[in-house]
Amino acid sequence: MTPRPLLFVGAGGLARETLAAVRLLPETWKPLGALDDSTALHGTLIDGVPVLGGLATLADHPEAAVVMCIANARRPLSRLALARRLDLPDERWATIIHPAAVTSGATVGAGTVLLAGVVITTPLSVGKHVVAMPHVLITHDDEVSDGVTFAGRASLGGSVHVGESAYLGQGSSVREGCKIGAGAVVGMGAVVLQDVPAGETWAGVPARPLRGESA
Template identity: 45%
Template sequence: MTQGLLLVGASGLAREVLAAGITGVTGILDDDVTLHDTEVAGVPVVGPLALAPRRAEQLLVCVGPSATRRAIVRRFAKFGVDDERYARFVARSARIGASSDLAPGSILLDSVVVTADARLGRHVVAMPNCTVTHDDVLEDFVTLAAGVALGGGVRVCEAAYIGMNAAVRQGLTVGAEATIGMGAVVVSNVPNHQTWAGVPARELGESA
């Protein structure tokens, strides 16, 4: 049985998690040596990421960019860190419907609402005030910035990023590693790896 919790990354996201009331945190890991032996919101930065496989605590990867979060998890996996080592964090003001699932490593911050029969994968991050409605699927390493709203039956594929206050119409797919700009209104499927913005959202560089 693991004891306590280590946050991975002395980041803004780590401070958000701490501010949202997470408990049991024993330290923070970060590869920036200038941060070692300092504190973030009163929590000590105890050393580099390489310590994680050798320590007993659970882990929560608090790194904002989806691809970087994925790279850290893959790095740890090479040293035997599996899903059982990862915690979940749901802020007290967030709400998850009884029929929805949240996989290990995922973070839901203040006032996030997940309704019915949604599936949130590993290491998903939902920033404050996001709405994830019925039958949505968020694959591993998805990031939702603050205020994102997803209609029912939306699929957001692995490591996609949806910017602040963007909205996605029901039944659509946002492709793997796609980026949606802040305030965008997505009314058609977004292919893998593309960046879309605007109202209605279009691929950047595409003429109106």
């Protein structure tokens, strides 16, 4: 099988981690380059892959698959919003699953990235453009909406619903049956024992809403 050319949108740390996973899948993907609107990065290399230019150059590579490599707790809506603005058909979006991830027959949406050590324990549905960083745990009957970001070692109990573009910080845990609202941010190491409303930032043990503070 001929590997498909692959473009990374974003040239930061997540792009480097995704690239490392892609290089373990040489029969599927051939890294072509990264696109980033920061002109200071144009012409540079990220782990040997060139930054080809800004997003406007995407049209120059109609044959390439594309993966979004943008994740920011301060702007949790940004990845999905940009993906929708690019308005590519699902077949253009690359779904990257690290060989050391366990998916247990889950349905994984277009453009989603699952890095090393991610474990999904039962067949369930993971949305489009989700990012699960290393050692994330997703368990039975969980619902993961489009654009969700799981930082490393975030974990969900059973029957948790995570709304669109929510961000779960590194090492956070969510009790079974809880709902994380769309665009909500759960801080590093937080323990969520109740529903988190859409757009709010919660942190601490147990997690509580923050007012004008960083998670």
